[in-house]
Amino acid sequence: LRSGHTHQVGASREQRLGQLRGSFRVGWRSGVRGRRILLVDDVLTTGATLEAAADALHMSGAARIEAVTFCAA
Numbered sequence: 001l002r003s004g005h006t007h008q009v010g011a012s013r014e015q016r017l018g019q020l021r022g023s024f025r026v027g028w029r030s031g032v033r034g035r036r037i038l039l040v041d042d043v044l045t046t047g048a049t050l051e052a053a054a055d056a057l058h059m060s061g062a063a064r065i066e067a068v069t070f071c072a073a
Helices: 013-020 048-059
Strands: 036-044 064-072
Touching: 013 048, 036 048, 048 064
Parallel strands: 036 064
Antiparallel strands: none
């Protein structure tokens, strides 16, 4: 999973979703298809980053996507 990351501090959820739309790409789809994936993020603020990453994985055929974060802002 690759991201062209934009600075998000102070952005609203809608702004973050807009900034992240299309940012994540799965480079090896056959490695994702049918698999259960765990996303790990250091801080959960609005959930936009996890949502965008999960969308890319889902579109690449992941069977199930779960997430864990270490703290919430």
